[in-house]
Amino acid sequence: MKPSIFKNRRVGIILAALFYAALGFFLYKAASKINYTWKWDMIPKYFVYEKKIPLTSPCDGKLEIEGNKAVIICEDGKKYTYSLEGYKLEFENGEFVYEDDEIAYKIKLEPGPFLLGLWVTIKISLISMFFAFLIGLIIAIMRLSGIPAFDYIGSVYVTIIRGTPLLVQLFIFYFIVATIFDLPRFWAGVMSLSIFYGAYIAEILRGAIQSIDKGQHEAAKSLGFNSFQRMWYIILPQALRKALPALVGELISLIKDSSLVSIISITDLTKVGREIVANTFSPFETWLTVAALYLMLTSVLSFIGHKLEKRMKAKGGI
């Protein structure tokens, strides 16, 4: 008997593609119904734009062109020389110029709001990932230390952080902590993301460390490793490998949740999106672009995670 056509992978890919194409078409049609005018052409200039840099005359005087240089001889006899490298001249040799006249200009490509916002999002995410991991590791080890005080400190932290919304924590860090300690808003954002995700990462690492076979601890003990060495050389490397897929998942969530910091006026990708919408009245194109940029970031991370996992599988299979 021939297997059903729906079990075929290639048919599956085609059907899925058709499904999403239909969905997209439907969305497009629905948008046309409300007379939405698509203006995709305005999006690129929010990525990079051409900035005009003028060269202006410092005084009233005469302009003389000498090869690649512009010399302005002012009426009071002072001489100013400018390089014309890369400039486009707007006056001719010997012409009279007034003060502040634009003698020449050049075009420079500048990163637009989307790129600047993307960079802020990347920066805040990377710094928060680092601290979240550090906090998670410390809390996980505290909870497994066998010292009740450390265990309780860790478990209260995890309970409070996991039991309250990130948005509320963000407000608390911004309006209370940052005010008291006079912190810039960027660091208030980093702190709340780090502390929030630190709690989740702590639980993942704790589970992974606990899942390592008792025999590994015993073998390490019997060889004379002290408790720090046991953790560092034997238990943690194995636990991290086990936790990797879950950790990557948390870091992806962190990137996405970093969009919340736009609420406290950090000019990240989401805030930039809001500003562009306010300027252009093109919310459809703007938000679809913002979404695509986030998807790009998270895809890069999950790709790296995949590669790491594969490499570890090749190395001994755990």
Place this chain on the structure above:
Amino acid sequence: MEPIIKMERINKHYGDFHALKDVDFNVKKGEVVVICGPSGSGKSTLIRCINRLEDISSGKIVIDGKDLYDKKTNINKLRQEVGMVFQHFNLFPHLTILENITLAPTKVKKMPKEDAKKLAMELLKRVKIPHQANKYPGELSGGQKQRVAIARTLAMKPKIILFDEPTSALDPEMIGEVLDVMKELARENYTIVCVTHEMGFAREVADRIVFMDKGEIVEENTPEEFFKNPKTDRAKKFLSEILHH
């Protein structure tokens, strides 16, 4: 001569279960002792108390002149002199065979990397698997893994080696290769305490057999005497069961 392992009136409880009952156990330097007995008799517990993988409930343990429970005794230091080979090998799966062997000498004893590597290669030759040095434990057979585990223990140059049922998790055809390595060690200067059911091994290399049952040492004797005329009924019963299977 003062025994290198001295255990006096050892008691061990797991909750309500009395695993070791007033056990006295001594081993002289260079002696090869095999501990046998039915499962649940406390033989593994006893051997695991020697390097403090298990804590005792009461009693006194002195290893090479150092009281295991003295506050001044550095347990990690002492464990360097007491190697242990486990039933389930417990190799470090994230490290290569070579790294498994060199990790403890380089990190615990601060031996230079090159020296540790040379030592590891010598030991791998000795346990007859020099060609697996760069593989991971997951790629080796059970018998090979156990031989690596023995090499890993030897790399710390211990005075005492504890074997905790080293062949129990192996397929029958791999038991021989591990026992061969153990026999060689037994003929050298190592003090060996081995929990095993391999009576052939015991007969061949043990200086003394200790028979345990229900948390007590029931009988101690040379292998010849123990196998020829076991004194207690419990030993007779155990021997008849184990030798007929």
